[in-house]
Amino acid sequence: MRTDPARVAAARRILTQLGVDVVDLQDQDAGPNVPTLADYLPHVIAAAGPGANRTYGTYWTRMLTTWGSRRLDQIAASDIEAMQRDMTATARSRRNSRHGRHAGEHVVAAARAIYNRAIADGLIASTASPAHRVAKPRRLPSTRRALTTQELDQINTAARTSGNDVVLDALLLRLHTETACRRGGALGLRLTDLDTHHCLVRLEEKGGTVRWQPVSPALALSLADHAAARGTTLHTDQLLRYHNGRPLTTRRYDHLWYRLGQELPWIAAQGISTHWLRHTTLTWVERHFGYGVARAYAGHTDNTGPATTTYIKADLQAVATALAAMTGQPHPLARP
Structure with a gap:
């Protein structure tokens, strides 16, 4: 159905008089239904398999400490990128390490695991996931080879x-x-x-x-x-x-x-x-x-x-x- 431009203009004038914009209405409508990371992460952990918990557990704990009080829709892609850079820079150095590259990759994967579950549960739209707007580091070829x-x-x-x-x-x-x-x-x-x-x-x-x-x-x-x-x-x-x-x-x-x-x-x-x-x-x-x-x-x-x-x-x-x-x-x- 085509919207009447005159009615849209009238609605905008009323919102302006009230000091409210469309974004405020959307936030108030969606906010209470979206849980905080602290409330939702236990559901993600319970639904994940042992392999995912073993791989992502450290990163989920870090996210809980940093963003636990925030709603899922209040975490930005830039927040995930910042944590990715920090984990890459502080990753423990081993003989087979790639300068923290795997740690940075796991931060993005761990965040995506949370938002994949939130999307499946209908808590956020698939286009609203900040984790899926952060690119994973390109995986380098393995140095592993066949032994003689x-x-x-x-x-x-x-x-x-x-x-x-x-x-x-x-x-x-x-x-x-x-x-x-x-x-x-x-x-x-x-x-x-x-x-x-x-x-x-x-x-x-x-x-x-x-x-x-x-x-x-x-x-x-x-x-x-x-x-x-x-x-x-x-x-x-x-x-x-x-x-x-x-x-x-x-x-x-x-x-x-x-x-x-x-x-x-x-x-x-x-x-x-x-x-x-x-x-x-x-x-x-x-x-x-x-x-x-x-x-x-x-x-x-x-x-x-x-x-x-x-x-x-x-x-x-x-x-x-x-x-x-x-x-x-x-x-x-x-x-x-």
Whole structure:
């Protein structure tokens, strides 16, 4: 319906006489319905997964301290940019750091997570999010690479000849090298996730993905022996455990790579970690068996990239065949 210009002019004259403009009316109408960050952040944290809480928790705490009393519609893009610059400048320096670049990226991502939830809850319009008006820093190429055969041999030798639990450390390195799993996948393994008959382990990794991953017969037997020796009895018990029977935690990985860095200084210098084993295995699989098998081996289920990736798929038998070639051990599911 077309608005009568005369009536609009009359309304403007009345508002002018009252000392009120349209913006004042909008603020008064929307304000009481929009919560403060302090009131709303607990809802965001409750709805977020453990990975998001782990990644963004520090930044959400900082935002709560700085903007807790403000309504969501009172936080400006410039406020987020200022915090981004501050977190980038004060980020802790590590060997593998990028001068705080990741911290700045996480500030924007953490803010967007809050406003994505607010938009979904109908608290603000999608065009009103200040976080989405702040550009993320461009992600630089990773310095991670595939390890050479000689480097892998040195890592495994050092793990087997130092430390207070060389059996566990050797088993961890073998598990990650064969399966290319992430730390979360290994720590999430339960006794019921081990199938010694078909030489498979069930991995639950980030994004809630679940897959059966082939392992060599030798590794399957070693995992079963480890579980029996360290008190894993119930099907739901965590499989990997310390000497005293306590479930394994991420601290073992931190201790392992710190120790290996002392034994082999090039490990500490390059910031090598468990994820490098994943990169190494997947590189080998891609070079020898192609992109489709490497994608299945990695457990990637996303559909990003060219449309043709939808048709580039590999089955469990193809992954088992690649594993058998890599380890030199026959696998019951491998193709002849």
